[in-house]
Amino acid sequence: MAQIGTDLQVAKKLLEAGNVIGIPTETVYGLAGNALNPDAVLKIFQVKNRPSFDPLIVHTDSIHKLDQLVTAFPEAALRLANAFWPGPLTLLLPKHDLVPDLVTAGLPTVAVRIPNHSLTSNLLRSLDFPLAAPSANPFGYISPTTAQHVADQLGAQIPYVLDGGPSNVGIESTIVGFENNKAVVFRLGGLALEQIEQLIGPVAVRTHSTSNPKAPGMLSSHYAPRKPLILLSAGESPDPDERAGALVFREPFGGLQNDYQLVLSPTGDPNEAAKNLFAYLRALDNLPIDIIYAEPLPNVGLGWAMNDRLRRASVEK
Ligand code: AMP
Ligand code: MG
Numbered sequence: 001m002a003q004i005g006t007d008l009q010v011a012k013k014l015l016e017a018g019n020v021i022g023i024p025t026e027t028v029y030g031l032a033g034n035a036l037n038p039d040a041v042l043k044i045f046q047v048k049n050r051p052s053f054d055p056l057i058v059h060t061d062s063i064h065k066l067d068q069l070v071t072a073f074p075e076a077a078l079r080l081a082n083a084f085w086p087g088p089l090t091l092l093l094p095k096h097d098l099v100p101d102l103v104t105a106g107l108p109t110v111a112v113r114i115p116n117h118s119l120t121s122n123l124l125r126s127l128d129f130p131l132a133a134p135s136a137n138p139f140g141y142i143s144p145t146t147a148q149h150v151a152d153q154l155g156a157q158i159p160y161v162l163d164g165g166p167s168n169v170g171i172e173s174t175i176v177g178f179e180n181n182k183a184v185v186f187r188l189g190g191l192a193l194e195q196i197e198q199l200i201g202p203v204a205v206r207t208h209s210t211s212n213p214k215a216p217g218m219l220s221s222h223y224a225p226r227k228p229l230i231l232l233s234a235g236e237s238p239d240p241d242e243r244a245g246a247l248v249f250r251e252p253f254g255g256l257q258n259d260y261q262l263v264l265s266p267t268g269d270p271n272e273a274a275k276n277l278f279a280y281l282r283a284l285d286n287l288p289i290d291i292i293y294a295e296p297l298p299n300v301g302l303g304w305a306m307n308d309r310l311r312r313a314s315v316e317k
Contacts, residue, residue, distance in 0.1 A: 002155040004147045004163050006119070011162045012126050020044050022136045022150035023123065024164025025115040027088045027173050027190050028143040028278065029150045030059070030133030031158070035069075038100045041132050045102075047157045050139045055105040056132040057090050057173070058112050061124035069096050069110055069130060074178045076200055083199050086116035088169050088190030092177035103132050113173055119164040135172060136161075142223055142285070142313070145170050145278050170275035171305050176203075188305035190274065207308065224313040225285040229292045231314040238293040245289040247280055247310075249273060249297055260289050270301040277306055281313070 002022065014021050020033040020043045031048060033040030035058045045052055058069060063081060066073070070093040073081075077091050095110040104110050115121070124131065135143040136150045144150045147163035155161075174189035176196070185193065185205045196203055230238070238244060240255035250268050252261040262280040264273035284292045294310050297303040 002151045002158050002161050004151055004161045006163050008119070008123055008126065008162075010160060011123055014160055015040075015123075015127060015131070018043075019159055020047055021158055022144075022147060022154070022161035023120050023131070023133060024147065024162060024167065025059070025117050025120055025133075026168045027115070027171060028145055028167050029136045029147065029161070030057075030131070031136035031150075031154065032059070032131040032133035034127075035059075035103055035130045035132035036098060036100065037129070038102050041100055041102045044132060044134065047154055048134060048137070048139050050134065052102070053105045054134075054139075055107055055111060056103050056134050058099065058103060058110055058130050058132050059115055059120075059124065060112065060130040061086075061114060061121050063114070065130065066093075066112060068098050069112055070094055071096050074181050076181055076183050077176075077178055079200060080176060080183065080196065081114075084191055084195070085114040086121065087114075088116070088171075088173045089113065090173040090175045090187075090189075092175065092186070109177065111175065117164055117168075119162060123162065140224060142225055142278050142281050143172060145275075149279070149282065166275070166279070168275065169271075170277055170279075171302065171309065174305070188308045190302065190305065192301045193304060194301065223309045225281050225292060227285055227290065227292050228315045229281075229294055229310070229313050231294050231296060231310050234296055241291070243290040244293060245284045245287050245291070246293040246295065247277075247284060248295045253293075253295075256293075260284075260287055264297075270297065270303045270306070273297060274302040274306055277309065 018040045023032045072094045090113040092109040145167040147161045150161045169190035172189045174191040175187035183203045245260035297306045
């Protein structure tokens with residue numbers, strides 16, 4: 001059973017020996033292993049039960065260390081990196097030969113990110129290799145935002161979870177790639193689109209791309225609880241039902257038990273809502289209810305990314 005702790009030396013030794021462990025980041029917890037060691041990378045796929053066509057994000061602590069991971073850094077990428085790293089932004093850049101093909105699922109680009117979490121930054125600084133780390137959940141289930149979430153689901157298969165407290169942002173990183181030097185958003189996430197556009201102007205958003213079927217963060221069913229989740233339309237209320245719960249933005253619906261309704265942000269703050277999103281979905285999944293209703297969030301800031309997650313978590317009405 002995984003031990004939960006805050007000991008960087010233990011984490012470092014386990015990673016150096018080729019093990020995979022849980023690590024905190026500001027987006028969600030990651031399942032981390034040496035990105036340059038194919039055996040460690042293979043373990044990540046096995047523990048998560050992740051299909052090998054789903055590429056991993058590689059984490060490091062400084063732009064200089066990316067020299068060994070990517071072969072080019074387009075101007076637009078550098079501007080984004082300088083503005084938003086460390087932070088919830090992943091860049092897709094041409095892959096260096098040193099990165100095993102397993103990491104990128106054979107793609108010519110590698111996903112890279114500098115996370116913004118002091119414990120994990122210290123860990124990365126102490127290692128002489130980068131960490132491949134997808135979200136530390138079984139494939140397709142809700143991403144973990146606490147060390148306990150990781151231990152609950154993957155604890156039997158990994159030795160250690162580094163505990164850095166609840167993730168501050170709470171949803172996965174925004175993924176940006178480049179075509180002819182122009183930025184394209186492939187996954188909405190913890191860095192708001194507005195912030196990117198303020199810096200580099202309007203960008204294309206292609207989160208349902210069929211030209212990139214190898215990116216399951218974009219699969220139409222993903223991030224899902226075990227219970228059926230129905231995403232309501234804006235302004236719509238659920239039918240009164242005593243076996244239903246709800247994930248709501250600012251206030252509970254009438255007609256459903258209040259105990260079974262979780263309020264993401266009573267003050268209407270999208271950042272607070274994002275921080276609570278996955279933990280509340282998990283909590284609803286564990287309540288004695290048969291169905292989860294979710295209210296869509298206003299399409300501002302992280303609201304876009306949260307609605308995207310809820311859509312992928314939902315079943316058809
Ligand atoms: P996760 O770390 O679990 O949030 O998932 C990583 C996601 O990053 C994948 O599911 C893909 O959507 C995306 N990704 C990683 N590497 C690439 C790549 N080289 N090209 C396109 N998408 C990628
Ligand atoms: Mg994931």
